[in-house]
Amino acid sequence: MSRKTVGMINIDPLQTGGILTPEARSALLQWGDGYSICDFCPGTLNEIRTPPIHDFIYGALPEFLGTDHARVTNGAREAKFMVMHAITDKGDSIVLDGSAHYTSFVAAERAGLKIKTVSNSGYPYYKVNPEDYAQIFEETKKDTGKLPTLALLTYPDGNYGNIVDAKHVAKICHEYGIPFLLNGAYAVGRMPISAKKVGADFIVGSGHKSMASSGPVGVLGVSDEHHEKIFEKSEFFKVKELELLGCTARGVTIMTLMASFPHVVGRVNLWDDEVQKAQWFSAQLENLGLKQLGDRPHKHDLMFFEAPNLYEISQRIKDGRYFLYKELKNRNIHGVKPGLTKLFKLSTFSLSRSDLNVVIEAFGDIIKKYA
């Protein structure tokens, strides 16, 4: 039951944006007990004023997301499903980018939607072309007799960390009158982003991935145009919103999100430094014979590497494909999945240059050791 990676340098993209702030650690202890936040419940989570959940949900959060309305959810995937379930009917179509996270597919399947994808360009850049959305909208209409009910873009995607021109996608969606959902699970809380500036009708973020919160928790921003449908209320219990099942992140998860929020609002302003650090790190690994796939120059901390030299080593040594994981572990580094050597992703977010230097030197040492 103890966490084995405590104290290690963790470069797993799932982990770098979710490390708690000291304020969130304090919130954990204060609000750990079950339904602690409901001590002074006035009928629904969003209205709780002690602690100040109401002000967060109706004030700070929508401002941060650049949306008219916002809610805290049990996660980004749950927020995506809420939108799909509320504004589509079974049998409708949805368009996803070909680099979409598996949860976008699964949420759409759960909502009974036909899924169409905008392919990416494949190896080595995996680019999604905004113009292709128009083509897939037309194809969908031709195939099903009806335009899709929703379009989604992953910004950035969770494999290559690619940043697509979301404004361009939004413009095309609006030309077709198709609501546009921006999945910012790796953006919101890491980099500056505003749904209004992009032109997105919906924006989704992940607390545990990118907002220094305990899991699972997410955020959902909704434009005025769609908010009545998304936040439709119960016929029997007038304050309860159906898609939220009344209340969502009713516990310690929302408290860590709120406790870390001031820090998170501040850190997105340091995004340029994060991008520079990622590019510097990528260049160092490329000097060692690895190749960074996806956007070049890269514009996000999440990066995907191809390592023919490490793969070649794995083919001829006793530990086989587990050698890289073990060698990194011996050097106090976690985050490259056990068994991977040829293709793997990692993240430099919020890690110091000195910690990243340890990682770079580790890769160098390992390559030299097996040369």
Add this chain to the structure above:
Amino acid sequence: MSRKTVGMINIDPLQTGGILTPEARSALLQWGDGYSICDFCPGTLNEIRTPPIHDFIYGALPEFLGTDHARVTNGAREAKFMVMHAITDKGDSIVLDGSAHYTSFVAAERAGLKIKTVSNSGYPYYKVNPEDYAQIFEETKKDTGKLPTLALLTYPDGNYGNIVDAKHVAKICHEYGIPFLLNGAYAVGRMPISAKKVGADFIVGSGHKSMASSGPVGVLGVSDEHHEKIFEKSEFFKVKELELLGCTARGVTIMTLMASFPHVVGRVNLWDDEVQKAQWFSAQLENLGLKQLGDRPHKHDLMFFEAPNLYEISQRIKDGRYFLYKELKNRNIHGVKPGLTKLFKLSTFSLSRSDLNVVIEAFGDIIKKYA
């Protein structure tokens, strides 16, 4: 951002079963960071072996619930919605007991179901008669041309703490071939309960309400007959279960649930003591002129009181209906909602007799003070 009720005697029914064990407090700190439990993710939450989530979900949990299959969910309401969404179609009917929690209504509304209710007997006992399920099934068939697709019983209900003969309800459901869901949000983790012994197809529990866990988290038990439909997998990602959106309680919430679990398994065996304590407490408050509504003798720690004497006081003093809340607060007691004097609920679960004596004496003092 600090919790104002820390250190108080908390008799709020939402709170008494969710207080963390020392083991869960330690888990909070170990696993607080975002996606910490996914350090060694093999593809899906249920399969994680470090920490031992796999063994919990496939071994300990279904055994505890008395079911063939079990999952951890984001809460009891999310588990109920999962079942409804998976096994019903929009426009189908569901039968709820008239004492059902609001989340059962809201989940059914979200799933697009017609809701029929089995009325309770009203003041003062609020009893639900199992035989009435048959009558409502027949009525539903007459009104809609089709039997309901699902029936639900709240065991106990969240207002009066009444225990209905669930086996009897299960028998009737099976006679009609209608799947039966037992909502045990105030049972699982407090008292011994087995879905198989009851004859329930589904059982739902709440981690933050009754299993000494951080919120939000719940459990779902499913019989073999229904598990393929409930746990249907994605067409695109073969290990991902649609109704779970791949993974549910992916963070600190499941870790507190697991950390407290050995204690919770043990405490349900002390249930007879809890019931005796509740009955003793109820008798003491009745000696002070209050009246306990619902089942008599009472069989659960959640109790509803009518207090004409406290109400009478509230009518003639300056603080009005807030006096009881304030007087209890001054005596370090929390849990009766601000503004209530005539009718309110409370819980004695896991509180010591000496703490409950403080509560009894407080009520006595307050009544005497304003006599």
